[in-house]
Amino acid sequence: MRSLEEAIRTVPIPGAPPPLSREGAAVGLAFLDMALRQNHIRRLTERLSFVEHGVASRTTEVDVRLSLLDASQREASQLFQRLSSRSERKPEQEQPATPTIWVPVTRISRLSIAPIDVVDAAGSKLPRLTQYETSRLLASGLYRLLKGILSSRPESRQPSTLSRLLREEQARWLLQAALLALLTERSRPLGDLDHPEYRRQAAPTAVASEDRDCRDLVLSVLRDYEPQLDSYANLLDVALNNYLLVTALDATKDDHLLSYDAPVHPDRPTPATGPRRFWPRRIWSRSTGRYRLQYLARIPASLRSYHVVAETEPGVHIEAMSLVTDVDEVRAKELATDLRTLAGRLRKHKPVRQTETRLLELELQGALGRLSELLRTRQWDANQAGLELPTGALRRSGRLVTRYLSAERLVNEQDRIEAPLLSDPALTPASLEEAAEEIGAQQLGSDFSIENDPASTRAHAYWRRSSPRSVRGEHTCVTCTLTLRDATGARPGSVISFAVAVAATIYLVSALLASNPWPYGGSAQGSTNADAVVAVLLLVPGFLYTRLDLPMRHTILGHLRRLSRRLAHLSIGSAVAASAAIATGLHGTPLGVTLGLATALPLLTAGLLHRRLARQRDIAPARLSAPRWLLPASGSDAPVDAVFRSTGWDHE
Numbered sequence: 001m002r003s004l005e006e007a008i009r010t011v012p013i014p015g016a017p018p019p020l021s022r023e024g025a026a027v028g029l030a031f032l033d034m035a036l037r038q039n040h041i042r043r044l045t046e047r048l049s050f051v052e053h054g055v056a057s058r059t060t061e062v063d064v065r066l067s068l069l070d071a072s073q074r075e076a077s078q079l080f081q082r083l084s085s086r087s088e089r090k091p092e093q094e095q096p097a098t099p100t101i102w103v104p105v106t107r108i109s110r111l112s113i114a115p116i117d118v119v120d121a122a123g124s125k126l127p128r129l130t131q132y133e134t135s136r137l138l139a140s141g142l143y144r145l146l147k148g149i150l151s152s153r154p155e156s157r158q159p160s161t162l163s164r165l166l167r168e169e170q171a172r173w174l175l176q177a178a179l180l181a182l183l184t185e186r187s188r189p190l191g192d193l194d195h196p197e198y199r200r201q202a203a204p205t206a207v208a209s210e211d212r213d214c215r216d217l218v219l220s221v222l223r224d225y226e227p228q229l230d231s232y233a234n235l236l237d238v239a240l241n242n243y244l245l246v247t248a249l250d251a252t253k254d255d256h257l258l259s260y261d262a263p264v265h266p267d268r269p270t271p272a273t274g275p276r277r278f279w280p281r282r283i284w285s286r287s288t289g290r291y292r293l294q295y296l297a298r299i300p301a302s303l304r305s306y307h308v309v310a311e312t313e314p315g316v317h318i319e320a321m322s323l324v325t326d327v328d329e330v331r332a333k334e335l336a337t338d339l340r341t342l343a344g345r346l347r348k349h350k351p352v353r354q355t356e357t358r359l360l361e362l363e364l365q366g367a368l369g370r371l372s373e374l375l376r377t378r379q380w381d382a383n384q385a386g387l388e389l390p391t392g393a394l395r396r397s398g399r400l401v402t403r404y405l406s407a408e409r410l411v412n413e414q415d416r417i418e419a420p421l422l423s424d425p426a427l428t429p430a431s432l433e434e435a436a437e438e439i440g441a442q443q444l445g446s447d448f449s450i451e452n453d454p455a456s457t458r459a460h461a462y463w464r465r466s467s468p469r470s471v472r473g474e475h476t477c478v479t480c481t482l483t484l485r486d487a488t489g490a491r492p493g494s495v496i497s498f499a500v501a502v503a504a505t506i507y508l509v510s511a512l513l514a515s516n517p518w519p520y521g522g523s524a525q526g527s528t529n530a531d532a533v534v535a536v537l538l539l540v541p542g543f544l545y546t547r548l549d550l551p552m553r554h555t556i557l558g559h560l561r562r563l564s565r566r567l568a569h570l571s572i573g574s575a576v577a578a579s580a581a582i583a584t585g586l587h588g589t590p591l592g593v594t595l596g597l598a599t600a601l602p603l604l605t606a607g608l609l610h611r612r613l614a615r616q617r618d619i620a621p622a623r624l625s626a627p628r629w630l631l632p633a634s635g636s637d638a639p640v641d642a643v644f645r646s647t648g649w650d651h652e
Contacts, residue, residue, distance in 0.1 A: 001222060001233045003240060007178035008218050013211055017169070018176045020140040023083060028141030030076030031134070032235070035104040035244050036474070038300045040068045045307040048264070048295060048644075050484075053559045056264045056295075056644045062105055064256040066249065069103075077101045080137075099251040102129065105258060107242040114263055118247045121257040129246040135183040138239050142183075142232075143176050149232060150225065165221045170214050182240060267296070267643040290319070291484040291560050292639070294625065297646040298475045301327075305464040308480050311457060315557050318459035320483040321451035322625055325463055327476050332374065332445030338367045339436040343429035349422075357422065364421050368404035371435065374444055375401055378629055385450045385630075393442060393629050396434040403427055443627035455485070481625035481640075486560045495564040496610055498548055499602040502541045502571040506578050509533060510595040513582075520596035521589065530583050537579040541572055559641065567605050574598040 034040065045061040069077070080102050105118060118126045147166070155162045165171045222229070249256050299306050306325075310318060342364055349360060375397060382389050407420035421427055439445075451459045461480060510519040513533070550565055551558040558565070578598040581591055 001226065001229065001236070003182055004178060004236065005219055005222060007182050008174060008215055008222075011174065011177050011181050013170055013214060014173045014177050017173050018180050020136075020143060020176055020180070022140075022144070023079060024137050025140035025144035027076050027080040027083070028134075028137030028139070029145060030073050030141075031080075031102075031104050031244055031246060032138060032141060032239065034069070034073050035107050035242075036238070036300065037302050038106075039070070039302055040064055040066065040073070040103065041303060042068070043305045043307060044299060044303055045309065046297070047309045047311070049311045050293065050482075050556060051313045052554050053556055054266050054642050055554075056266070058262050058264045058646075059259060060106070060262050061257065061259045064103065064105070064249065064258060065254055066101065066103070066251070066256070067254050074101075077103060100248040101251040102246055102248050105245045105247055105260075106262075107238070108245055108262065110241055110243060111265070116245060116260050116262065118245065118258050118260045126247045126249070126258070128248070129244075131243050132184060134244045134246055136180070138244070139176070139180045139183045142236060142239060143179050145235075146175070146179075146229075146232060147172075149229065150221070153225070153228070161217060161224070162221055165217055168214070168217070171218050174214060175218055262646075264295075264644045264646065267645050291316075291556055291641050292625075293482050293484070293642040293644065294640050295478075295480040295482075295644045295646075297478045297480070299478060301474055301476050303465065303476070305462070306478065307460065307462050308478075309458070309460045310480075310482055312484060313555065313557060314457060315486065315488050315551075316484050316560070317455040317457060317487040318451075318482055319455045319485045320481075321459040321461050322481045323449045323461035323463055324446050324479045324481075324625060324627060325476050326446050327465070328374065328377070328447065329445035329477075331370070332439050335367065335370050335374065336436040336439045338363075339371075339432045339439075342367055343432035343436075346422075346429045346432070361420075361422055364427075365404070368400055368421070371397060371439075372401045372404055374439075377447070378444060381448045382630060385448060386452065387630060389630065394438065394444075396431065396438045397444070400427065400431060400435050442629040444629055446627040448626050448630055455487075479625060484556060484560070486557065494548060495550075495568050496606045498541075498544050499567055499571045499606040501544055502575055503599050503602040503606075505540050506537065506575060506595060506599045509537060509578070510599070514592075520592040520599075530585070534579040534583050537575050537582070541575040545572060563609055567602070567609050570605055571602040574601050 041062055042065050043063040047059040049057045078101065081100060108116060118128055120126060150156060150162060151166060153162060156166055157163065308323065310321060312318060345360060375394060379389060403424055403426055407424065449461060449463060451461050453459060511517055513519065545568060548568060550568065551561060578595055581594040586594065
């Protein structure tokens with residue numbers, strides 16, 4: 001709403017009503033509803049490609065079924081088709097042979113300025129609305145929605161500022177012009193509006209007192225009814241920060257498979273907790289032979305199924321892939337709140353009141369029944385992933401569910417107990433509060449699924465909504481974690497051989513110069529032909545370095561072999577140091593110490609690298625990003641090397 005208030009302050013007051021139609025308002029609101037709910041989309045597939053470190057590409061496939069549109073959405077789409085045909089077709093033109101229907105496919109964040117082409121299953125590009133046309137429809141719809149919300153207030157039928165706003169034409173025109181400017185003039189900054197650089201100059205008409213009164217009237221109404229306009233503000237924020245991708249589809253076909261390339265934004269990985277280590281030790285500790293990356297996305301809560309397909313370059317295998325969604329987060333929070341409320345009522349409960357006792361028993365049975373269903377769902381997720389729930393991870397909640405299930409057997413036709421749960425001494429207010437804390441601490445609102453296919457350059461994870469009744473909230477947050485490894489484990493041995501060869505070359509040159517098998521003491525001698533010795537020490541390692549199969553530095557494979565690359569660079573540096581010592585004419589002990597370090601350093605690092613590679617084979621292959629209720633069973637967590645998010649993660 002701050003953006004709308006800024007536009008009201010600066011947009012000139014129009015002398016005539018902006019061209020916003022009622023029919024366009026109905027179409028705009030219907031398009032926004034379809035883009036938010038996406039009830040016409042059967043399956044959403046995102047194909048991710050990871051080749052370079054910190055860079056990813058994404059292709060989105062959308063399976064659209066037109067029969068899933070409700071009556072109002074289909075009517076609005078057909079209405080827009082009639083409006084566009086009426087405004088663009090000449091009288092002598094005929095109707096097109098193939099009827100079309102305009103349908104929103106997705107939302108694209110305004111942070112992305114890359115052109116997006118939507119293609120069908122045959123690879124043909126589909127026509128789509130321009131953002132200016134879509135923005136005008138949204139402006140018409142948002143104005144009609146705002147006017148309807150304000151008109152529904154009782155104050156609108158009484159003498160008040162609200163009724164004055166709805167009665168005066170210039171105030172309504174100003175509000176329409178402000179919404180139209182916000183949605184169509186996308187080049188204007190909408191970030192920190194208090195910054196002087198982002199402040200637009202006031203319109204010349206704002207000097208007059210009548211214009212100031214008009215602006216103050218609109219602003220005062222928006223501020224007075226800000227609590228009632230909270231949902232509208234969220235809807236306006238979605239319209240301001242996203243583009244609607246509206247395409248024309250063949251109305252004679254029910255199913256359509258569409259695809260488009262969407263950008264992916266890199267994000268900074270979460271810094272590791274604990275004391276900060278010295279950078280060589282930090283690099284060494286992170287070089288585990290595994291490359292972990294995360295992809296964060298938000299999908300509509302009503303989406304039926306979601307599929308993620310990941311691909312990497314040859315030589316890099318996807319060892320593990322997990323998918324975590326917070327699909328039950330709203331249900332878990334409501335359950336935790338109900339358990340805390342029931343705990344407070346148990347402390348104040350008086351057994352003499354039979355009616356209150358019966359009501360409290362029924363509420364307690366309902367809450368524990370939902371808790372039992374939630375634990376059953378998490379157990380099902382663990383079984384599907386081939387994992388066992390950790391012992392003691394859900395101890396408090398499991399104890400309550402056990403008492404709830406055992407209490408069901410106490411109720412029968414012969415011996416009816418009115419309040420089996422209230423009579424249970426193990427069910428106390430403290431146990432309910434502990435279970436409520438455990439629900440949030442163990443992330444019981446998040447489900448879990450993994451990819452179980454053999455490791456290869458391609459992996460996929462699949463999520464499907466359990467039932468239409470489980471739709472809660474506006475969107476579902478998805479966290480996809482992949483663990484990559486180098487599939488060419490024997491190749492780092494060539495770098496170790498290179499380091500040994502460089503050390504042997506330095507030793508051989510040193511021994512020949514000193515005429516001594518131990519040339520690292522005072523017997524170290526220089527050479528009268530230093531240029532030839534320096535050429536040997538530089539050319540031989542340089543030639544051997546060109547024969548190494550080292551991947552590009554910016555690729556994921558190069559990131560996995562960064563220890564091997566650093567060992568090769570250290571070996572080259574040792575040869576350069578030995579060459580510099582001989583070229584400067586050092587003699588005796590200083591030259592011997594320099595040559596000794598230049599010989600020992602590549603051998604030492606090669607031994608450490610060999611030991612590191614041997615330890616990598618013993619590391620557990622599954623490094624999964626799981627909720628806390630499953631984390632002990634899925635292995636210890638590891639640092640993330642790269643994080644990617646879908647376009648507009650912060651604004652969706």
